[in-house]
Amino acid sequence: QVQLVESGGGLVQAGGSLRLSCAASGRTFKNYAMGWFRQAPGKEREVVGALTWSGGGSYYADSVKGRFTISRDNNKNTLYLQMNSLKPEDTAVYYCAAGGNIHTMVIGNPGYWGQGTQVTVSS
Numbered sequence: 001q002v003q004l005v006e007s008g009g010g011l012v013q014a015g016g017s018l019r020l021s022c023a024a025s026g027r028t029f030k031n032y033a034m035g036w037f038r039q040a041p042g043k044e045r046e047v048v049g050a051l052t053w054s055g056g057g058s059y060y061a062d063s064v065k066g067r068f069t070i071s072r073d074n075n076k077n078t079l080y081l082q083m084n085s086l087k088p089e090d091t092a093v094y095y096c097a098a099g100g101n102i103h104t105m106v107i108g109n110p111g112y113w114g115q116g117t118q119v120t121v122s123s
Contacts, residue, residue: 002032004023004098010119021078022036022081026077033050034050035050035102039116043092048061048094049068050106053101068083093119094119
């Protein structure tokens with residue numbers, strides 16, 4: 001089983017960078033696909049990106065492609081989201097998630113969720 005805790009959110013100016021971390025506990029972390037979702041006020045929750053358990057396969061939403069990068073350190077049981085060239089439209093609560101494979105992650109059905117961390121990008 002997996003428990004997830006996000007950190008690293010905050011306030012940043014447009015064009016700046018921010019890195020989110022997701023600390024996972026549980027002995028099965030290595031065998032889970034991992035991903036990031038976000039939800040802005042008045043909008044539906046959407047997938048930001050996902051990574052296979054091996055780290056060899058990835059998916060990114062078109063809105064963040066080229067600006068955001070997902071990585072994982074299985075030795076530290078930690079998932080990261082590096083966000084560059086941030087825009088006000090990126091403002092949202094960001095959630096870490098874990099699932100059995102990248103396909104279920106991309107369609108929005110992960111097995112585990114973190115509590116979320118707020119990211120605010122000023123104009």
